[in-house]
Amino acid sequence: MKTNIKYILGLFIIALIFSSCNEEEYTLGDLSAPANVVINTEVVGVNAAHPNGDGSGNVKISVTGDNALSYKIDYDANTPMDLVYLPTGKTTKKYTSVGINTYRITVIAFGKGGTSTNLTKDITVRSDFTVVPEIVTALTNNASKTWVVDKSVAGHIGVGPWNIASIRPEWWAGGVNEKVASANCFYTATFTFATVAVSGTFSLKVATPDGAFTKTGSLTTLPGIPGSGDEGCYSYGGGTSVFSFIPASSGAPKVPTNKDNSTSTQTSILLSGANTFIGYGAVQKEYEILVITPTYLFLRVQGTETGNAWYLKLKPAL
Structure with a gap:
């Protein structure tokens, strides 16, 4: 009886070994590119x-x-x-x-x-695009007008998603005097918009007595900014460039899609070259005008990081 049990057990082990050697083959199928x-x-x-x-x-x-x-x-x-x-x-x-x-x-x-x-x-x-005359008048006073970031109001700087479903700084909005201690250059920089009557064009002059508020390296286009470092104030001599008014590329509607959203004028300021900016030294040079009056300018610009929008509120300089 013991011999039969050993014989049967031996056959089972041999069968198990052979079955384990019969491995299944797997294939990934056709991996041809589109x-x-x-x-x-x-x-x-x-x-x-x-x-x-x-x-x-x-x-x-x-x-x-x-x-x-x-x-x-x-x-x-x-x-x-x-x-x-x-x-x-x-x-x-x-x-x-x-x-x-x-x-x-x-x-x-x-x-x-x-x-x-x-x-x-x-x-x-x-x-084709013809800017609304009221926007030109509010921004330039039909001659020259200087603006600064308005540190006295909440939300003068903010961040949100870059889309048309949410035209507001829903991720973060700065408080009053948010950057005074860490980056006061954000408030002392001036932005002078002017009409050039002879050529019928527009110009922007940026003055940065305490440096430019920007990021570093590939996260800014401003010349002379260090290759690495934190967001903050960096020595910069300012600059002048022409700019144009263009239809806003975001496609944001004039009427907000919900009660929490801002409106849009469907008009943007497009800066020429790499040495000017408005408020924040971004890589992108299209600043969408959300709201503009003679005393208030609300802008957003596509952030350096993909999918981000930066919001800026400015007022006329004293």
Whole structure:
């Protein structure tokens, strides 16, 4: 009996060994990158008389590709690369540089296992814009007018998401005199907006007697700022540049989407060059005018960190 038990046990062990040697094979399947990726564009208002569109600057964009699971898009190769998700493969982009301009769109189509395919396409778009005269008068007094950050009001600096669903500093809003102790240059810098009657253009002169309030390294465009360091005041001699009024690229409505949101004038101040700023020395140079009166200027600018918006409240200098 013992012999039979040992014999049976031996057969079981042998069977177990053989079964453990028969490993299952797994495959990841086809990991080919997306193919036949196409960027389709429709410049709104194109016809025989208007080959570059109706002047709205709106372009309908759709992307398709075989085996593509998702897409990212950069709308303009002339600016720093800023790839944003395009979940449905469709969007409408508003280009705001005044006149007829050519933009290079870059799309990355992602497939299984992280595979990807890149594609670019050039489009030429016309954008027309005439600023409301009341905005020019309030900002420049039709000659020259100097503004400063208004430290006497709460929320004169703040941060929130960069989108049109929340046009307010919902993440953080500074209190009265928020930066006096840590970065008083934020309040002593002056910003003089002027009309240049001879050329019909506009200029901005920035004076920074106590330095510029900014970040460092790649987080600012201001020349001479250190390559690393904390946000704060840095020695800067100021600068002068031209600026233009453009339709706000955010697409924010004039009427707020909910009771907590600010309005928008749908107009932005676009600074030229890299040596001027308003309030905060950001990388982006488009400052959207949310509210403007002769005594109050409420701006927001796309933050250096992707997805952030900085809010600024200014008043005329004494």
